[in-house]
Amino acid sequence: MVGPEGEQVGIVRVEDALRLAFEADLDLVEVAPNARPPVCKIMDYGKFKYEAAQKQRESRKNQQMTVIKEQKLRPKIDDHDYETKKGHVVRFLEQGSKVKVTIMFRGREQSRPELGFRLLQRLGADVADYGFVETSAKQDGRNMTMVLAPHKGSKTRAKAQQDKANQTPPPAQA
Template identity: 65%
Template sequence: MSVDLFLHVFRGLQTVSEELLISDPRINERIRVAEVRLVGPAGEQVGVVSIDQALRLAREADLDLVEVAPGSNPPVCKIMDYGKFKYEAAQKVREARKNQVNTVLKTVRFGLKIDDHDYGTKVGQVRKFLKAGDKVKVMVVFRGREQSRPEMGVTLLKRLAEEVAEFGSVESHPSIDGRNMVMVIGPLKNKAEARAEAKRAAEKSATQAEEKN
């Protein structure tokens, strides 16, 4: 099988598995062509065979003949347990949707003359957002003549990026936006991973508390 044809077959299987087809693929006697390129149940390449032979091989294996690449010439069919295949594919789609969580863009503002205590508090907020899997838009607000000292804003943002590097990395380097300087930091872990990690930490903490009691 050529590389192009292999990719076509793979995309056909992927499309079926994600249930993105407008209608179900043709299976068994619904496949009305003279011959097909057949893929066996273990993924082995059987070659081009008549539709009757393909159906016979599927029946002998007590499986289904599924058209996975109808646009090929001849169409590509695979011998498989279609009911089980659809069930597992649906499970994967549901799991993917369950784990799909949108990343939120949080905003944290700094004054150029921020004191150490407030700075520490703001850094803590940034770390908290990144650890939760959210992006953070960091803004340095310039007041009056401070606009003539943009290098001070760059220094502050660079220091911040270094202090939160454990949880995030710079996605958008410092740039001037009106009276402000803006930098975007993205989380090292996506939201689903962050939630899973937090859940594991909570479970571990609960287990340790029970052992102490």
């Protein structure tokens, strides 16, 4: 058994442990039921549960949510349209989001998957400064998909650039 101050009390009968906990106006909590003999601790169980919930909430706050944006293309996309879509992908990567690029095949286009594969390779090479290919091009049914992920620290880099843009320059001295 472990006492209320964290000191080792030793092996104690259950009745004595309950009496000690009652005298200290605390709870007797079994902390290691599988140990031989089982380990119990005298503590305020409500306070223990509250602190555990606080730790869990804090760890959840520090977790990073991964956002996956999607950009859809066609195999016979025009150059200007491609540049527009590429701009969207670059913007998503700069914001720190992953991007799922989908090429949709229709009709006879399905017999030429190499067109989509080349288009995805070209897009991956064009946005290499902003992110990398996390999942290479895969055909699944009528669609071909590829996942791009931002480089490490790109979210913090984007936030720093945004903060720098929001700062006003110091006034000029006369």
